[in-house]
Amino acid sequence: MVSCKKEGGSTDIISLSKMGTEFYFGQRVPVWTDFSSGAKDYTQMNFDWSCSAGRFDDANTAHLFENLWVAPDSIGDFQVTVNAKYGNGGVATRTTDMNVDVYFTDHFYYQFANQLSSVWSQKSNTITYSTSGNDTTNCLTVVPSGTDTPYISRSLSLPLTVPFSVRTRLAFTTGTGTGGLNYRDDGNTDSIPSFTYISIRFQQPKTNTTYPFIREIRWEFAPIKLSKAKTPASVKNYQLRYERFTPTTGQSVWSSDSLNTIGLPNPLALITPTSGWDNRFQMKGDTYKRFSFAMAADYTFTAYVDGVQWVTSSAIKNWINDAKNRYPGFQDPVPGTYMISYPGLKTTSDKVKTTMKVNEVRITNTQSEIPLL
Numbered sequence: 001m002v003s004c005k006k007e008g009g010s011t012d013i014i015s016l017s018k019m020g021t022e023f024y025f026g027q028r029v030p031v032w033t034d035f036s037s038g039a040k041d042y043t044q045m046n047f048d049w050s051c052s053a054g055r056f057d058d059a060n061t062a063h064l065f066e067n068l069w070v071a072p073d074s075i076g077d078f079q080v081t082v083n084a085k086y087g088n089g090g091v092a093t094r095t096t097d098m099n100v101d102v103y104f105t106d107h108f109y110y111q112f113a114n115q116l117s118s119v120w121s122q123k124s125n126t127i128t129y130s131t132s133g134n135d136t137t138n139c140l141t142v143v144p145s146g147t148d149t150p151y152i153s154r155s156l157s158l159p160l161t162v163p164f165s166v167r168t169r170l171a172f173t174t175g176t177g178t179g180g181l182n183y184r185d186d187g188n189t190d191s192i193p194s195f196t197y198i199s200i201r202f203q204q205p206k207t208n209t210t211y212p213f214i215r216e217i218r219w220e221f222a223p224i225k226l227s228k229a230k231t232p233a234s235v236k237n238y239q240l241r242y243e244r245f246t247p248t249t250g251q252s253v254w255s256s257d258s259l260n261t262i263g264l265p266n267p268l269a270l271i272t273p274t275s276g277w278d279n280r281f282q283m284k285g286d287t288y289k290r291f292s293f294a295m296a297a298d299y300t301f302t303a304y305v306d307g308v309q310w311v312t313s314s315a316i317k318n319w320i321n322d323a324k325n326r327y328p329g330f331q332d333p334v335p336g337t338y339m340i341s342y343p344g345l346k347t348t349s350d351k352v353k354t355t356m357k358v359n360e361v362r363i364t365n366t367q368s369e370i371p372l373l
Contacts, residue, residue: 011045011086012036013094018069018080024104025073025158028057028118032066033094035084046085053078054098071100073158075366103160104363108140116140124150124344139171139357144344151341152358160335160365165294168198168340169360172223174285175352179225181285182355184343194343195220195239196356198291203336204247211327212265214316215245215252219293219303220275223283232277239275240303242267242316255315264322268315270301280305288359299333338363 014034023029033047049056049067053076057068069080081095110116110129126145130138144150175182184194197220205213220239226232241255244267253259255267256274283289292304299317303310324330338361343354 011084011090011092013082013084013092016080016082016094016096018096018098022099022101022105023071024102025071025100027071027100029069029071029098030066031069031080031082031096033082033084035065035092044086048083048085049080050083051078051080051098069098071098075100075102102362103158103164103365104154104156104361106154106361107135107138108358108360109135109138120152120154122150122152124148125152127152135360137359139359141173141355141357142342143353143355144342147345147348149341149344151339153337153339154361155337156335156363160363161332162295162299163297163366164335165292165364166198166200166338167290167292167360167362168358169288169290170340171286171288171357171359172283173355173357175355177352177354179223179282181223181283182352183223184346184350184354185352186346193222193224193235193237194354195222196340196342196354197221198293199339199341200335201337201339203334204245205331208327208329208331209247211330212244212246212251212253212323213331214242214267214319214333216243217293217301217316218242219291221281221291223281225282226277235277236275237277237281240271240311241274242270244319264319265326267319270313270315271311278310280308280310286357288357290360 012035014036016031016033019030045065046063047065049062051069053072055070056062057070072078078098078100079095080098081093084092106119108129109131111131116127116129124144124146125142128141140152142150142152173182174180177183177185186193197218199216199218201216202214204215205211218241222237224237226235244253245251253267255269257269257272259266260268260272290304290306294302295316296302299320300312300314301316302312320333340358342356345353
């Protein structure tokens with residue numbers, strides 16, 4: 001909805017524009033006006049901004065033709081209004097709807113590098129990003145800049161609790177590596193190739209630091225094709241696990257098949273086997289796949305590949321229920337960071353450099369989207 005009202009004078013607001021059509025919690029959204037006026041001196045123009053929810057971020061633009069609206073931390077349709085006035089003349093008013101529909105989403109369309117760095121953190125990458133504004137083809141392209149493990153990450157500083165879901169759409173470029181991809185080639189003799197992984201890291205509780213907590217859920221995969229010399233029994237292209245960590249002792253224990261026989265309070269396996277070969281993780285060059293996982297309100301974990309359910313597990317639910325019975329005042333897990341990591345260089349002279357394209361990251365805090373992943 002866009003509305004306009006003019007009360008006398010010679011000023012008119014032709015349009016009230018915004019950067020995008022749907023927004024996420026806390027997003028900083030540029031808004032600006034196109035106006036006409038009989039004013040010969042535009043420094044005497046005055047613009048007053050208001051909003052039904054959220055806030056404006058920049059006091060320096062409070063009375064200018066442009067501003068920066070910060071979305072509220074809730075889903076809904078909200079309004080931004082601007083009043084324009086010249087001197088003692090009449091007031092022109094225009095209002096536009098601002099649709100906040102998700103906790104976080106990104107299709108990696110950035111006009112300036114500082115916009116990217118205000119949303120994402122990164123390490124050991126050479127990064128390019130899209131400027132086309134097309135959600136289907138936009139992408140963030142990353143290439144390792146060294147032998148360290150490269151990553152991009154997003155802080156989940158606004159409250160996010162169960163249920164939640166995470167969807168990542170990514171691809172690897174066509175190249176000369178294993179399976180015709182630009183992907184780190186560890187050789188046909190390796191039973192475990194270098195993994196790409198998508199993870200959620202959880203906040204460490206501030207109290208009861210002698211209690212263990214779930215620190216990370218990590219989904220690892222390699223998009224390689226199986227060589228003729230290998231069989232699915234001898235090569236692993238996925239690993240799905242979570243980490244139990246105790247702050248005071250520094251003890252880290254990852255879920256595994258072997259711990260299933262020992263039982264709780266050990267972290268039981270999300271999938272059996274925890275690592276193995278699955279054809280659905282093979283990828284063609286420059287062809288996107290969606291990797292999604294969700295945590296239901298009762299902590300049931302489900303993972304999807306291209307919208308098709310791969311695994312559902314009660315392992316985390318059972319661990320949390322046991323922890324609540326075992327540790328008085330045990331705190332529910334609170335997500336803190338989203339991360340994508342991929343293989344760095346084996347040596348600085350590597351001819352094949354993993355080249356990953358990320359088209360979408362979408363994080364929801366509602367149950368309704370979980371079946372749609």
